[in-house]
Amino acid sequence: MDIISQLQEQVNTIAALAFNTFGTLQRDAPPVRLSPNYPEPPSQEPTEDSATIAEQPKLMSAALVKAAKQFDALVAALPLSDGGEEEQLKRIAELQAENDVVGQELQKQLQAAEQELVQVQELFSQVADNCLNLKKAD
Amino acid sequence: MATATYPPPPPFYKLYKDYLQDPKSAPEPPPPIEGTYMCFGSNYTTDDVLPSLEEQGVRQLYPRGPNVDYKKELRSLNRELQLHILELADILVERPSQYARRVEEISLIFKNLHHLLNSLRPHQARATLIHILELQIERRRQAVEDIKRRREEAQRLLMESLETLDGH
Numbered sequence: 670m671d672i673i674s675q676l677q678e679q680v681n682t683i684a685a686l687a688f689n690t691f692g693t694l695q696r697d698a699p700p701v702r703l704s705p706n707y708p709e710p711p712s713q714e715p716t717e718d719s720a721t722i723a724e725q726p727k728l729m730s731a732a733l734v735k736a737a738k739q740f741d742a743l744v745a746a747l748p749l750s751d752g753g754e755e756e757q758l759k760r761i762a763e764l765q766a767e768n769d770v771v772g773q774e775l776q777k778q779l780q781a782a783e784q785e786l787v788q789v790q791e792l793f794s795q796v797a798d799n800c801l802n803l804k805k806a807d
Numbered sequence: 808m809a810t811a812t813y814p815p816p817p818p819f820y821k822l823y824k825d826y827l828q829d830p831k832s833a834p835e836p837p838p839p840i841e842g843t844y845m846c847f848g849s850n851y852t853t854d855d856v857l858p859s860l861e862e863q864g865v866r867q868l869y870p871r872g873p874n875v876d877y878k879k880e881l882r883s884l885n886r887e888l889q890l891h892i893l894e895l896a897d898i899l900v901e902r903p904s905q906y907a908r909r910v911e912e913i914s915l916i917f918k919n920l921h922h923l924l925n926s927l928r929p930h931q932a933r934a935t936l937i938h939i940l941e942l943q944i945e946r947r948r949q950a951v952e953d954i955k956r957r958r959e960e961a962q963r964l965l966m967e968s969l970e971t972l973d974g975h
Contacts, residue, residue: 673927676881680920687892687913691899737889744881749930757933764940771947778954785958789965 672747679740686736690729697722868919877927884923888916 670678699722702709823833843852868887869880895909 671931673924673931677921677924680917680924683888684917691895695899733892734889737885740885741882744878744885747878747927748934749877749927754930754933757930757937760937761933761940764937764944768940768944768947771944771951775947775951775954778951778958782954782958785961789961 672743676740676743676747679736679743683733683736683740686729686733690726690733693729694726697725863918865918865922866915867922868916869923875923875926877923880923881920884916884920888913888920891916 819834826833843850845851869875869884891909891913895906895913898905898909
């Protein structure tokens, strides 16, 4: 995949990681005490291990940071020579001129080669005729 | 708009009955469309250009100008994004009811990121064109070399056979 599409995919990945992080953490967060007036929330049996709940933010934020670093690496890999539009257009014009010159050279060579082919074919048919005539004369 | 499950082909083919005998008896192909046209019920424009962010009503975060330093801007937008994500996490802990503004800012950063990447596409197209032209020049040079070599080879063979026949 080309580099720009990779960059676009990476941006979407970062977005997905971000909303997955927040969504998961919000969904799995245990209830929290709001104010000292109200009693402690009834502590239910945690459906998930408290260890997993504690390390989920670490894992997910590590993934987020890794994705961001990858994005930076991809940006560094951009072959942007800061050509600017004018430079690119100039180079295209140069290449077109060179292409035309080489194309004409090719055309010339091709025509000469075709002429020689016609001559050789002519010669060959004469030779073949002579051979036939010689054989007949035998 | 009239629709059918299996519509018949348009009846224009009858106009081209005598095309082989008289190419001028049939109508010319229609000229290229200019401006906007309608296709399958929606409007399309022939001018394919990336609409600027202001036209989409989105604030532009990176400085505009003739030459934007794409790498620098992409990197700084990435950092901004990370900071905003962190801010959102903080806000959700401290003042959860004020998430909307942060979420909006994060989506703004994403829109800017995608717009920057899309504006790189014309540059990529021109670079591809340059690459193709270079390849074509290389191939043509190669072909010229090949033809020269073969012609010389053929000349040599003819000379040799001439000598062989003369010596006979």
